[in-house]
Amino acid sequence: MQVSLQNINQSYGGQRLFNDLNLEIPSGKFFSLLGPSGCGKTTILRMLAGFIRPDSGKVLFGTRDMTHVPVHKRNIGIVFQDYALFPDRSVLDNVCYGLLARGVSKSEARKNSLAMLEQVGLGEFAFRMPSQLSGGQKQRVAMARALVIGPELLLLDEPLSALDVKLRLELRLLIRRLQIKSGITTLFVTHDQSEALAMSDGIAVLERGRVLQLGSPKEIYEKPSCLFVSEFFGCNRFDIVEDCGACDNQRRLKLRGGSVLTDDSKEFAPGMKLSVRPTDIDVQARQSGANNRIPGVVNQVEYRGATVEYIIETEEGKFHAEVPSDRPIFILGDSVDMVLPANGRLVGVEP
Ligand SMILES: Nc1ncnc2c1ncn2[C@@H]1O[C@H](COP(=O)(O)OP(=O)(O)O)[C@@H](O)[C@H]1O
Ligand SMILES: [Mg+2]
Numbered sequence: 082m083q084v085s086l087q088n089i090n091q092s093y094g095g096q097r098l099f100n101d102l103n104l105e106i107p108s109g110k111f112f113s114l115l116g117p118s119g120c121g122k123t124t125i126l127r128m129l130a131g132f133i134r135p136d137s138g139k140v141l142f143g144t145r146d147m148t149h150v151p152v153h154k155r156n157i158g159i160v161f162q163d164y165a166l167f168p169d170r171s172v173l174d175n176v177c178y179g180l181l182a183r184g185v186s187k188s189e190a191r192k193n194s195l196a197m198l199e200q201v202g203l204g205e206f207a208f209r210m211p212s213q214l215s216g217g218q219k220q221r222v223a224m225a226r227a228l229v230i231g232p233e234l235l236l237l238d239e240p241l242s243a244l245d246v247k248l249r250l251e252l253r254l255l256i257r258r259l260q261i262k263s264g265i266t267t268l269f270v271t272h273d274q275s276e277a278l279a280m281s282d283g284i285a286v287l288e289r290g291r292v293l294q295l296g297s298p299k300e301i302y303e304k305p306s307c308l309f310v311s312e313f314f315g316c317n318r319f320d321i322v323e324d325c326g327a328c329d330n331q332r333r334l335k336l337r338g339g340s341v342l343t344d345d346s347k348e349f350a351p352g353m354k355l356s357v358r359p360t361d362i363d364v365q366a367r368q369s370g371a372n373n374r375i376p377g378v379v380n381q382v383e384y385r386g387a388t389v390e391y392i393i394e395t396e397e398g399k400f401h402a403e404v405p406s407d408r409p410i411f412i413l414g415d416s417v418d419m420v421l422p423a424n425g426r427l428v429g430v431e432p
Contacts, residue, residue: 180194
C-alpha cells in the first residue's frame with residue numbers, strides 16, 4: 082500500500098514546520114526519513130499514525146483519505162525508541178494485546194504471538210516480564226507486537242538509537258529481514274546516515290521540515306543534491322574560487338588552498354562548492370606546487386584497522402581524510418598534502 086502526504090501544512094506556536102510538504106512512501110518498500118534532530122521526522126510519523134492532524138493537507142493510504150481517521154482505526158504497527166512495552170504484562174501478553182483488541186480469540190492470539198516471537202528470536206522468552214529483558218530483547222518484543230497484527234503500514238521511530246553498536250547492527254538486519262519477508266510498507270525514522278544507507282530502498286533527507294533530496298541510498302550518497310546533504314554524509318567542502326575552464330579534456334578549478342584538475346564533463350558554476358568524500362582524499366608526504374595537492378598539517382590521526390582517519394588542518398580550515406592503512410602512517414604535526422582525485426569523483430554542490 083502506497084502512503085502519501087499531500088500539501089501538508091503544520092505550525093507550532095506560530096512557527097511553520099511544514100510548508101506544503103509532499104511525500105510518497107512506495108508500496109512494500111522500506112523508506113527512511115533521515116535528518117538532524119528537530120527537522121520534523123517524528124511529526125511526520127505521528128501524522129501517519131493519526132496522533133496529530135495536519136493544519137491542512139491530506140494523508141492517504143492508497144487512495145483512501147485517512148486524514149481524519151483516528152489512530153485505532155488505522156491498521157498500523159509502531160515501534161518507538163524507548164520500547165513502550167506494558168511493564169506489568171508478560172512478553173506474550175504484550176504481543177497478544179493488539180490481536181485481542183481486534184477481537185481475535187485468546188487461543189488464536191497466543192498461537193500467532195508465539196509464532197511471531199519465534200521469528201524475532203524470543204520464543205523462549207514468552208513468559209518473562211519486560212524488566213527481565215535487555216534493551217535489544219525489548220525492541221524485538223516491540224517489533225513482534227507491531228508485526229503480529231499484520232499492519233498495512235509499519236512505523237519505526239529511531240528504534241535502534243537506544244542500543245549499543247553491536248545490538249544496533251544485529252537488530253537492523255533482523256528488522257530489514259522481517260520487512261522483506263512481510264512486504265509491509267515501512268517508514269523508518271533516523272538521524273543516522275549509515276543506518277539509512279544500509280537498510281533503505283529509498284531515503285528522504287529532511288532539513289527544517291523540507292525534503293532536500295529523495296532517492297535510493299546510492300543516489301543520495303553519490304550525488305548529494307546540495308551542500309547540506311553532502312555535509313550530512315560527512316563530505317568535505319572546498320570553496321571554488323574560480324573555474325579556469327577546460328583544456329585537454331580537463332577542467333581546472335582554483336580552490337583557496339590550491340588548484341585541482343578534474344574531468345571536463347562537469348560544470349562548476351561560480352559559487353558552487355566542491356564536495357569531496359574523506360575516502361576520496363589521499364594523504365601524502367609534502368611536495369610543492371603540484372596539481373590536486375593542498376598542503377596541510379596533521380591535526381588528528383586515528384588508526385581504525387583497515388583505514389587511518391586524519392584531520393588535516395590547512396589555511397582554509399580542517400578536512401577529513403580516510404586512507405587505507407597499508408601505507409606509511411603520518412603522526413600529529415607532520416607536514417603533508419591532501420591529494421584530491423582527478424577523476425569524476427568530485428561533486429559540485431549548490432551552497
Ligand atoms: N507538540 C509540539 N509543540 C510544539 N512544537 C513541536 C511539537 N511537536 C514538534 N514540535 C517542533 O517541531 C519540530 C520538529 O520536531 P520533531 O518532529 O520531533 O523532530 P525530529 O523527530 O526530526 O527530531 C521541532 O522544532 C519541535 O520543537
Ligand atoms: Mg524524533
